[in-house]
Amino acid sequence: EAGVTQSPTHLIKTRGQQATLRCSPISGHTSVYWYQQALGLGLQFLLWYDEGEERNRGNFPPRFSGRQFPNYSSELNVNALELEDSALYLCASSIGQGGSQETQYFGPGTRLLVL
């Protein structure tokens, strides 16, 4: 069974540009989560999507946004990039049965570098 996949693996942008990151969940999973992991730090929760809707959001500015498609894949968009947005962006998925504490399985991440 394929795990969570993410693309691209690496992305280099300059300040002010926009970045789009993509995630495909494990087959059968409907919930997708996004996390930011800055260098040397733990993971910070960004967004949670389920059944195409944003369900929860972490403490990040509105220029971090995303969406979930009918096939449950997801995009994370970061507008007006800043240097401190450089990080590993991790996507996770869970089965989405409606429980409040479902186990999340992570993809390999997209490393974003803002110059």
Add this chain to the structure above:
Amino acid sequence: GQQLNQSPQSMFIQEGEDVSMNCTSSSIFNTWLWYKQDPGEGPVLLIALYKAGELTSNGRLTAQFGITRKDSFLNISASIPSDVGIYFCAGHQGFQKLVFGTGTRLLVSP
């Protein structure tokens, strides 16, 4: 953002030694999860704990969910070189939102 307090920050041990790391919070958590992250990879789930007092093993790994629901520990017995990596604890806070610990970096000398 909030993070769980995890200790130690790093450990350098010899192959064959046992390892213990723990995670504490000022808030109550309903689940505790332990993940391992290799360089350049996403975290991989090691053990999930769902009940206070629960003690769960996965091979050489053992983890416990503290009775107060504010802490958890992970033990690794008879460490091997492939145990090298960063170990994160995590807990659910609110609906589906995972809060992560600051990580414990483990180095194992052969």
